[in-house]
Amino acid sequence: MHDDRDLVEARLRRVLDERIRPAVHPESVPLEVAVWHAPGEPVPVAEGLAATPGPIAVGREWGRPWGTSWFTVTGVVPREWGGRVVEAILDLGFAEDRPGFQCEGLVYRPDGTPVKGLNPRNQWVRVGSPAEGGEEVRLHIEAASNPIILGRDGFRPTALGDRETAGSDPLYRLGRMDLAVFDKTVWELVMDLEVLGELMLELPVDSARRWELLRALDRALDAIDLQDVNATAAAARAELAGVMAAPAAPSAHRISAVGHAHIDSAWLWPLRETVRKVARTAANMTALLEDEPDFVFAMSQAQQWAWIKEHRPEVWAKVVKAVATGRFVPAGGMWVESDTNMPGSEAMARQFVHGKRFFIEEFGVDNEEVWLPDTFGFAAGLPQIIRAAGSKRLLTQKISWSQTNAFPHHTFLWEGIDGTRIFTHFPPVDTYNCSMHGHELAHAARNFRDKGVARHSLAPTGWGDGGGGTTREMVAKAARVHDLEGSPAVRWETPAEFFAKAEADCPHPPVWVGELYLELHRATLTSQAKTKQGNRRSESLLREAELWAATAAVREGAPYPYERLDRIWKTVLLHQFHDILPGSSIAWVHREARRTYELVARELDEIIDGAQRALAGDPSGGTLLFNGAPHRRHGVPAGGAAPEPAPAPARDAAGPAARVVPRDGGGYVLADALLKVEIDARGLVVSAIDRRTGRETVPPGRAACLLQLHPDFPNKWDAWDVDAFYRNTGTDLTEADEVRPAGGTDGGTVVVRRSFGASAVTQRLTVDGGRLLIETEVDWHETEKFLKLAFPLDVRADRYASESQYGHAYRPTHTNTSWEAAKFEACNHRFVHVAEPGWGVALVNDSTYGHDVTRDVDAHGTTTTVRVSLLRAPRFPDPETDQGVHRFRHALVPGATIGDAVREGHFINLPERRVPGSAPVAPLVTVDDDAVVVSAVKLADDESGDVVVRLYESRGGRARATLRAGFPVAEVVTTDLLERQTGEPRREGAEVPLALRPFELVTLRFTRA
């Protein structure tokens, strides 16, 4: 037989495009359109409905950037349409190729009832099937003219990313606004032709099934009268019935389709717009669930649910009803789909506490699945937190974005730093916006790496980010591939149903140990420095606020600020969303984030101050030093307060404060009893001797505290990515404008000033208690540059430790394999630690996350260089990223053990507070082993007055310790993160013996006597 494949395939494409799809709505009449443009920010629904609109014609421009326009459309169903299905086609001026990321609408009836959202691929509203015709139609559309930020021309800088710079030129042109007859048979024919045509193209050319499909499609097209598609569609469908009825092979891959809309809680739009995006999508999905009995939709991020409840009660009512059917499913159990690299231990825990609690309290749903399709890598501390929250499964899709190495599994056990294993699935469909296209389904089946031992995968299906979620077309296509020869078998299922099958499928899954590093988006550890600092500062302040408020409540009966802490936690958790904390949102989002973090800090300082004053007693009696860190400092116990010794706090076994003396050959020497640092005439640290051992920290001929400036223009994703080639070129900033002692009361400090490009930097170096403290102030006005602070260390190390949640993880310093080479920029929390047996160095920070560690070998041997990432200056999506003044604090701690690194990391983030008062404050809890770190002391969220203490083994070893409660205890129980009892109650009094495994996390709940 002659090969006419190309001819028939091209025929199918053209006839579908030009004849069959247009025949879905064969008759139409225009609607009358009027519009009212809200003058500023979005207005309440009632106000939009009540406004008086003026006329606007189809084809006219509308919509300044970030504006809201309320359209009113009116019309009458023609008498002759009686008995036929009628829809309104409402095209706001959509660009078809970007579902989401552009204008959107939510349709209301005149009484304020939401109908559904309008999105580029969801432009219809069912008017009904009036028996007689003549029915009057009146609909209102709350339309948002959100600009396209990431357009066809890629990652070009744009001023559209902030209302304040976006201008007022209209962005959209009103498209078709019609009443139209909907021909269901033609629409079904389109679905048949798409499903079979797409499937055909995925099958091997030498397979019989491919040719059977080709011949059937050819016959179906023959059956169409191109002048009267509507009259002949049924005949065309009949030609396809045979091939459509052929069942799937027994070995066919099984796909659990989960209706979904991945909605970024802020990204290329501000937070306030996400509130509306979520409402539009939820309105669409509740409507679709009513039409489609098999369909299942899952929505994640408790915050987004809470927004609907608070801001769109009319949509919330529909959601609540849909949840009761079991087919509108709360997915995951986090407050937002947060970043997981940067959030600190407690914040990561609270993502689960607040997320799970919302779903439990609202719906009685306690999910065991964690839903993080889009997060940029997964820290090795996470598995234990997932388990401690009462969950046990994880879904993410993002690792498929890795640039270098293909992850070897799609279904596996992920083992974290403490040994906890979480059943994990990466959907092989490689997208969280599956559209049920034949190519996607075939890719999932082909790509699935666990064939032979497992058969199930999950496909999150629907347009996210304002695309409206799952469409009726996706549901129609899924129905056709439920059991179809040549296709994976698809059915709608909840995430829990999928995981139950996947676990049954795969009783002995492979194991992946350690972080799930995303080999992409590495610059998200550095971009938007102030957002990152705001997060770190907020986390530290929340720790202090809970600790001191709980102490004041237990000791003084002071009221505990439950409501305020709950609200502030949720704010901080929201800002850990995977485009806010990573710095990948538009300028508007980060401008608001900076302001929000300021307000958070102010309110937490107020809570801390109030609690400390309540504890401090008579303010005329001197000064108390409050130590909020988990280790004793300056004679003050962890979590306690003691009178400040006059005139200055004694240094920890360090003797008198450091002094500055001139150095031979220029520069200065800074030294105390523990550390002697030489700063040369260039202002660089050329020597740092640990005086206890005599060990030199800086390799011969090298200089530490060296600023290095690299060009930084990635190929794509400017705020997200730093590409490996950035390291090929760069400048060492060795020229100093000034190197001098600070003088005055700040006598133990050397000040170094430099200027470069349009920027300037001032560093203040101080030696204190064996640490070299470095305060770096940068007035940053570069573009597309990367600023690093380098510390070459005379340490031979094959690996180094970075703090993660509730512990630390090791990474190699070499690049033996492509996996190691790809980790050229990685995340730390408060410390990085590099060591040889018996001696190590810690580098701690108060707000930076990105770093790299490399090794060199020269005539002197192997050395290790730790470089901290300070600032970047990408121009997309925020063209002014990081411009302005920044302050960072770091400390180099020669001679540090891993335990010292843990302690110093806490110290630099939790400075002591001086409060007028005289009454020492004994800690609420003490632990007699420094390896055990108390990460939270608070009152129980249920407002019972119980004291909750969370602690963990911090050094990666075993710890036997005793925890003593400094208050009368009736009973103590172990709990999960949600403070739900997990162990038997114990009543031995105020002492709790602890035996912890490496990095083990424990939550204790004390009922007070």
Ligand SMILES: [Zn+2]
């Ligand atoms: Zn996302």
